Amino acid sequence: MSLFEQHPLRQTLNDEVHARPPVPLDTPEYVTYLAFLHHEGSAERETAHLAALCGQLELPAPRTDSGHLLLDAGDFRLKWERHNEFSSYTFFRRIHPGDGAEDNALLSVPTAWRRDIPGQLIAATHIEVRSTDDVDPDSLLNQASPRGETLVAARVAECAGWVFTDFHIHDGFSRFVLLDDGLTPRQAGRMVQRLVEIETYRVMALLAFPVAKEVGRLLSHAEDELADLMDGMGDARSAEDDHAVLGRLTRLAADIERSVARTTFRFGAAAAYYRLVQQRVDDLRETRLGGFPTIREFMERRLAPAIATCATIARRQEDLSGRIARNSQLLRTRVDIELERQNQELLAQMNRRAKIQLHLQETVEGLSVVAITYYASQLVNYVAKGAKGYIAPATPEVITALSIPVIAGLVFMGLRRMRKLLSEENGGAR
Incomplete structure (x- = not known):
């Protein structure tokens, strides 16, 4: 070796x-x-x-x-x-x-x-x-x-x-x-x-039975509350109602999951101990005596119902947990749809505000053209007055008047080109 x-x-x-x-x-x-x-x-x-x-x-x-x-x-x-x-x-x-x-x-x-x-x-x-x-x-x-x-x-x-x-x-x-x-x-x-x-193993398996009775009372209360919540969800007429129902449903889910975490081991151990009891009874290789129950019959009559109760409560608890999860998901979907509708309304309002701002901006741009043209024409007027000896027979007033449409046209074209460039940059960024 x-x-x-x-x-x-x-x-x-x-x-x-x-x-x-x-x-x-x-x-x-x-x-x-x-x-x-x-x-x-x-x-x-x-x-x-x-x-x-x-x-x-x-x-x-x-x-x-x-x-x-x-x-x-x-x-x-x-x-x-x-x-x-x-x-x-x-x-x-x-x-x-x-x-x-x-x-x-x-x-x-x-x-x-x-x-x-x-x-x-x-x-x-x-x-x-x-x-x-x-x-x-x-x-x-x-x-x-x-x-x-x-x-x-x-x-x-x-x-x-x-x-x-x-x-x-x-x-x-x-x-x-x-x-x-x-x-x-x-x-x-x-x-x-x-x-x-x-x-x-018989006694160890039965440790889960008091737990099952306690959990059974909790499940009965939780099932009644879940039914009330589902009725409330059907009667909800506003987002506030949905949020209130969702809050109660989340708390109920937390209670059930806490119970699942606390009892899963005990119920699983009870099933394992019961299987060991059945195996040990098989190993006895019993032969029945007339008028007297065997150990197998005693276990099937007294222990099996208790273990079946524990298994039923464990399945009922898992089923309730799944139902609460499904109903919570359904309610969250309703809340999400309502939030999306509110977001769409908010975006539409923002779009309307943006259009109004755009109109105001265009109005302001028009006023800006007038203001820039005014100040630029004044500069031309000052220059013409200083050079009136060189521009005769034209007068500063004539030069200023002729410059106004030229200045206005240049300012308008410049603003339009700038807006076009900004629009192209925003489109490329998207």
């Missing part, structure tokens, strides 16, 4: 598909799963918090660069994983003879340490992995039936296991029972991992 130039990410990319494997489980076992949303920099504090646990247990300092970690403390094992929006802590503890019904995997974990785990708790699950030799599946089914509880139960892994849950929170935890009826340790680990992922 030293003969080849290898891509720097080759090993990293290959290791990624092997990262975060499920932890093999030997029945019986307690599993407790905690998921914490990243909040106010909590993700950055996790490494130090894990290092503190290793210090208490006299274990080597953890390496968290890969985003996952498996610690074996003897009495319990801890699997830590960091995801985009949350981090998960899965604790494993063997079930010993004499353990009570309320025991769980957290009993051996230092209380102060788990109390200070950074972040906001979003999912907490207890899973009890037992063998069918120790717990009869029919006993669990019979316990739920007389009380009328909504029990979700199914055979999984091609009937190699049983899963029981009600998806309710009891004392802060949801609870699953996984019965081993021929599962290998790795199969049991995979089943547990799928169950906790279903629980976590």
